[in-house]
Amino acid sequence: MEREFEGKVALVTGGGSGIGEATALLLAERCAKVLVADWDAEAAERVAKRIGDAAVPYVVDVSDAQGCAAMVHAAVEAFGRLDVAVNNAGVGGPQAPTGDYPLDGWERVIGVNLNGVFYSMRAEIPAMLATGGGAIVNMASILGSVGFGMAVAYVAAKHGVVGMTKSAAIEYAKQGIRINSVGPGFIDTPLLATADPEIIAGVSALHPLGRLGRSEEVAELVAFLASDKASNITGSYLLTDGGYTAQ
Numbered sequence: 001m002e003r004e005f006e007g008k009v010a011l012v013t014g015g016g017s018g019i020g021e022a023t024a025l026l027l028a029e030r031c032a033k034v035l036v037a038d039w040d041a042e043a044a045e046r047v048a049k050r051i052g053d054a055a056v057p058y059v060v061d062v063s064d065a066q067g068c069a070a071m072v073h074a075a076v077e078a079f080g081r082l083d084v085a086v087n088n089a090g091v092g093g094p095q096a097p098t099g100d101y102p103l104d105g106w107e108r109v110i111g112v113n114l115n116g117v118f119y120s121m122r123a124e125i126p127a128m129l130a131t132g133g134g135a136i137v138n139m140a141s142i143l144g145s146v147g148f149g150m151a152v153a154y155v156a157a158k159h160g161v162v163g164m165t166k167s168a169a170i171e172y173a174k175q176g177i178r179i180n181s182v183g184p185g186f187i188d189t190p191l192l193a194t195a196d197p198e199i200i201a202g203v204s205a206l207h208p209l210g211r212l213g214r215s216e217e218v219a220e221l222v223a224f225l226a227s228d229k230a231s232n233i234t235g236s237y238l239l240t241d242g243g244y245t246a247q
């Protein structure tokens, strides 16, 4: 068994479902203590229970800066330090062309997917500096480097996440914090699984590998970047996209 996070403390936002859940489970399996942070209290509770004693559930809305500060405080209070942060909470948002894009949808998607990552990092970094460093992994998307119709807010937010990651990585490299982002392709989440088989087939076919990605595959990349195996990697944007962006 890999025990690379022995003695380390992690927090995962959006840890109550999908990629965040798979990541929380994998970090814990590799011996991290994990704060499972999600605005869905039941989901956070369920995942923390799956993990057991090494996990604590926490309710947060990452679009609130004070909430993010309190979340980091809670991780340090529960486990004594913060070594790893996975800023993964996200929403899909409405689908509409830019000229008709609902303003409240824009505000929400930017609020959670972009501001949420900034607010989280802003709180996590001082906590990590206090113990000499750490690793942050921000959840971007393939839509952090290419466009997609009917999703202007999501694409803007994810491009922003990739850029913020690079800037922050430069700032804290010498102080022992590595900061990277991950770009998954379309993932086989419960949400997609309920879609029309034709839609699933169509989305699968967008990837040269011919299938959707799995949350566990994304979690593997996140865990790698969060671990000392990635000691020379910072400011990177690494894809796990079945070849989507190679086209």
Ligand code: ADP
Pocket: 013, 014, 015, 016, 017, 018, 019, 020, 037, 038, 039, 040, 043, 060, 061, 062, 063, 088, 089, 090, 091, 112, 116, 187, 189
């Ligand atoms: P993915 O496939 O990207 O993992 P999910 O919808 O399964 O997508 O997971 C996203 C998680 O983020 C959910 O558990 C959701 O409750 C959580 N989340 C969404 N918005 C917020 C928010 N503002 N604050 C905290 N968690 C959030």
